[in-house]
Amino acid sequence: MASFLDRSRTVAGPGYSRWLIPPAALAVHLSIGQVYATSVYKSSLVEHFGASLTSIGVIFSIAIVMLGLSAAVLGKWVDHGGPRKAMFTAACFWAAGFFVAALGISTTQLWLVYLGYGVLGGIGLGIGYISPVSTLIKWFPDRPGLATGMAIMGFGGGALIASPLSNQLLRAYDPAFDGASGSVADGSAVAKLFVTLGVVYLVAMLYGAATIRVAPPDYAPAGWDPSTRKQQAMVTTAAVSAGNAVKTPQFWLLWVVLFCNVTAGIGILEQASPMIQDFFRDGGASAVTVVAAGGFVGLLSLGNMAGRFVWSSTSDVIGRKPIYMVYLGVGAVLYVLLALFGQSVTAVFVLLAFVIISFYGGGFATMPAYLRDLFGTFEVGAIHGRVLTAWSAAGVAGPLIVNRFLDARGTPGELVAADYRPALLTMVVLLVVGFVANLLIKPVAERFHEPIDQTSSAPAAAR
Amino acid sequence: MSHTSASPEHSEAGRRDPSAGAQKALLGVGWTLVGVPLLYGLVQTLRRVVTLFTG
Numbered sequence: 001m002a003s004f005l006d007r008s009r010t011v012a013g014p015g016y017s018r019w020l021i022p023p024a025a026l027a028v029h030l031s032i033g034q035v036y037a038t039s040v041y042k043s044s045l046v047e048h049f050g051a052s053l054t055s056i057g058v059i060f061s062i063a064i065v066m067l068g069l070s071a072a073v074l075g076k077w078v079d080h081g082g083p084r085k086a087m088f089t090a091a092c093f094w095a096a097g098f099f100v101a102a103l104g105i106s107t108t109q110l111w112l113v114y115l116g117y118g119v120l121g122g123i124g125l126g127i128g129y130i131s132p133v134s135t136l137i138k139w140f141p142d143r144p145g146l147a148t149g150m151a152i153m154g155f156g157g158g159a160l161i162a163s164p165l166s167n168q169l170l171r172a173y174d175p176a177f178d179g180a181s182g183s184v185a186d187g188s189a190v191a192k193l194f195v196t197l198g199v200v201y202l203v204a205m206l207y208g209a210a211t212i213r214v215a216p217p218d219y220a221p222a223g224w225d226p227s228t229r230k231q232q233a234m235v236t237t238a239a240v241s242a243g244n245a246v247k248t249p250q251f252w253l254l255w256v257v258l259f260c261n262v263t264a265g266i267g268i269l270e271q272a273s274p275m276i277q278d279f280f281r282d283g284g285a286s287a288v289t290v291v292a293a294g295g296f297v298g299l300l301s302l303g304n305m306a307g308r309f310v311w312s313s314t315s316d317v318i319g320r321k322p323i324y325m326v327y328l329g330v331g332a333v334l335y336v337l338l339a340l341f342g343q344s345v346t347a348v349f350v351l352l353a354f355v356i357i358s359f360y361g362g363g364f365a366t367m368p369a370y371l372r373d374l375f376g377t378f379e380v381g382a383i384h385g386r387v388l389t390a391w392s393a394a395g396v397a398g399p400l401i402v403n404r405f406l407d408a409r410g411t412p413g414e415l416v417a418a419d420y421r422p423a424l425l426t427m428v429v430l431l432v433v434g435f436v437a438n439l440l441i442k443p444v445a446e447r448f449h450e451p452i453d454q455t456s457s458a459p460a461a462a463r
Numbered sequence: 464m465s466h467t468s469a470s471p472e473h474s475e476a477g478r479r480d481p482s483a484g485a486q487k488a489l490l491g492v493g494w495t496l497v498g499v500p501l502l503y504g505l506v507q508t509l510r511r512v513v514t515l516f517t518g
Contacts, residue, residue: 023497157501299515
């Protein structure tokens, strides 16, 4: 690979503005956040391939599983190779995923869509997701929650952009498609959409790769004293390698925390539209229209995005452990209220769901800073990548739990509030498990720390 | 790799940094490039959210 991509070529000088880093990170996260906007063309693909909804849903599932696997396997390479090389690679994989999938749609070969968007795109997702995280943490040692919250907010924001943009592009490529519920675009329009998105995201992510910079060695922002970090019990100044981190109970407790938080959030996100209609069903008809239910889904997207930034930034003030107690503890209480009283007033239902989803987003965005606190910055990107396998597992477990309960009651869109209670209360149990796991987290034992002489040189490679 | 002034990290650091003026321009360009699409997404989503309250 060209030397332009090497870590040594990306190290900034002392006067470099750190506020140039978040736009580079956002360029990547806003692009890969498209993965949450697949519902726009899902029905079109079902029609085009003559396949079941499940067969098309598998494309998304493969992408999320590949995200977790690639982040886990390639995290160390990302940390040591530097963010520019990682972002460049992520851009190539993510764009190639769209192009190969477009070929699959054009030639009506679903396996090519699995390979393209699912496998190649999923690898781009995994590398892209973790690529700016460790860099941001090192540029913002005083506010790591704010920094990672900004980038990971972009992942939520990516869907907000891709969803209406895809709709408009599909209408341009297929005049018969009006974007309304029940309307499907033809296959060639979806293929053209994939090529367009591939080109746009390639350019955006390459911009991020070109402008990202690594903080100079021993960087500290003006007016910030690194010694203040030593005063906090849950914040280490030591370094733990990714290999050692997975041997600690703290790593696995955090894995459980993320798994429980994500599974519970997916419980609502997965069924948001039919759920709000079912909660306010009286007899056969629902008081909430399909259009209004679409508005509810939009509101949840906003809550998801806002939570990533607001709660993660708040964690810089109140601490990582307390904020996860809020996500999981208060989240569990809100889930109980939703299950028992959600059907009373629409505004109550909407408010509870909005806050719950903001906690879901916050859980994602605060994780890198929590990892930094416990394991240090040495290989935080690689450790984050390994923790993200919890997301993949939750992506499978969450829908499975909810669908199994709901299938036993009937078809979502024809149910009533009481039919959701078993699924929602199961999520409460999961949140309580996550709450206990978070409570058990203590500072990492010294035997897992890297030797001082090693940390003084090795992190230089990981900076 | 030792953590000394002879390390590639130190010797390369800041060599390709743009000037302070160029950094200000890059700040404007960078935040606009990510801010405008994000604003578009927010506005479009808010328009959808309105339907929740208007039916």
